Amino acid sequence: MNWSTTPLGVGAAHRVTVPGCHRVLVIVPSVVAGTRLLDLLPLLNADYRVQVFFTRPEPSLHTEMFIRMIGGLDIPWEQALQHEFDLVLAASYRFIDQAPGPVLVLPHGASALKSRIRVRHTAEPVHGLDRQLLMRDGKVHAAGIALSHDDELAALSASCPEAVASAVVAGDICLDRMRASLPFRDRYRHALGVQTDETLVTISSTWTTESTFARCPMVYRELPSLARVAVVLHPNVWAVHGAWQVRAWLADCGVMVIPPEAGWQAAMIASDVVVGDHGSTTQYAAAIGRRVLLATLPEVRKGSLAHALGEIVPMYAGDLDEAVTVPGFADLLSSRLDQADSILRSTMYRLLSAREPDQETPLPRVPLPNPLSEDH
Numbered sequence: 001m002n003w004s005t006t007p008l009g010v011g012a013a014h015r016v017t018v019p020g021c022h023r024v025l026v027i028v029p030s031v032v033a034g035t036r037l038l039d040l041l042p043l044l045n046a047d048y049r050v051q052v053f054f055t056r057p058e059p060s061l062h063t064e065m066f067i068r069m070i071g072g073l074d075i076p077w078e079q080a081l082q083h084e085f086d087l088v089l090a091a092s093y094r095f096i097d098q099a100p101g102p103v104l105v106l107p108h109g110a111s112a113l114k115s116r117i118r119v120r121h122t123a124e125p126v127h128g129l130d131r132q133l134l135m136r137d138g139k140v141h142a143a144g145i146a147l148s149h150d151d152e153l154a155a156l157s158a159s160c161p162e163a164v165a166s167a168v169v170a171g172d173i174c175l176d177r178m179r180a181s182l183p184f185r186d187r188y189r190h191a192l193g194v195q196t197d198e199t200l201v202t203i204s205s206t207w208t209t210e211s212t213f214a215r216c217p218m219v220y221r222e223l224p225s226l227a228r229v230a231v232v233l234h235p236n237v238w239a240v241h242g243a244w245q246v247r248a249w250l251a252d253c254g255v256m257v258i259p260p261e262a263g264w265q266a267a268m269i270a271s272d273v274v275v276g277d278h279g280s281t282t283q284y285a286a287a288i289g290r291r292v293l294l295a296t297l298p299e300v301r302k303g304s305l306a307h308a309l310g311e312i313v314p315m316y317a318g319d320l321d322e323a324v325t326v327p328g329f330a331d332l333l334s335s336r337l338d339q340a341d342s343i344l345r346s347t348m349y350r351l352l353s354a355r356e357p358d359q360e361t362p363l364p365r366v367p368l369p370n371p372l373s374e375d376h
Contacts, residue, residue: 109280171336206279
């Protein structure tokens with residue numbers, strides 16, 4: 001195994017340029033978790049006291065390529081466990097019981113509760129704040145649990161009261177970044193090659209056999225005859241089936257395919273209509289005021305975000321004019337609209353046991369999309 005020699009290894013003190021930094025470890029078990037934490041990490045920008053490390057608890061070409069793409073310092077999981085970190089960031093409860101430092105956990109999608117119905121069998125969690133997820137060996141291992149909404153705090157209190165002391169209702173930083181980026185919508189459309197008078201439809205799909213991509217493959221061929229079409233697929237679709245196969249399946253559709261690593265937020269902002277399913281990307285589209293249609297909707301948890309959409313949003317039946325906006329949906333997703341950056345920044349520095357910098361860190365707009373060409 002190739003262990004990193006800088007700035008953690010033997011003799012590293014003689015090679016570093018910026019010594020004595022607080023160490024922050026970012027756990028990347030999947031591209032989904034990694035992209036979620038990319039919304040959080042800019043809050044540490046411009047602080048010379050902080051060194052960020054990335055680690056992959058399981059070997060994965062996709063997570064390795066993701067970390068390489070963003071230029072992160074990738075250290076082996078086994079090496080990370082040999083050191084103590086001042087803060088560990090995660091967007092999944094997997095592996096945090098082994099984390100070498102205080103952990104702040106973010107949900108890796110819209111809402112910590114999730115929309116899918118889960119029926120408990122032996123060790124199956126009922127929802128995203130289930131006691132079985134939060135506790136290991138009778139202990140809550142997360143020092144900070146970021147929640148998007150006050151309703152989640154109530155659910156957490158009922159499910160796992162031991163975890164309430166770690167909870168922080170912070171809002172949703174992904175949504176806040178998208179809202180802050182709305183004024184740049186024309187730039188995102190230009191990056192996608194969409195003309196002012198053109199209609200852009202984004203087809204959004206989560207993974208699993210209940211998703212748009214699985215249940216409604218015909219929409220990827222039908223919609224390009226009505227409008228310009230961008231496609232956003234859950235990173236797990238790419239990870240499980242492979243990038244070559246995904247491109248091959250869509251090769252004759254005439255659609256722009258947004259890579260899984262970045263660009264989906266910009267595509268949602270640029271869109272006129274989003275056709276999706278019960279996944280988070282459809283919910284974020286509704287929350288920023290995009291017109292929405294549902295291609296498919298499985299049975300979901302009553303009271304969930306997907307259930308709320310299903311009560312209002314029509315099913316796609318060939319007519320884009322039936323798409324609707326969902327007023328007030330952002331308030332269902334977040335109880336702290338446009339406050340997540342300040343709340344999460346304060347939380348991170350509290351867990352770091354470090355003074356929060358005096359200078360503000362502007363929430364950066366979401367990056368420009370870089371789609372695959374329509375003929376791939």
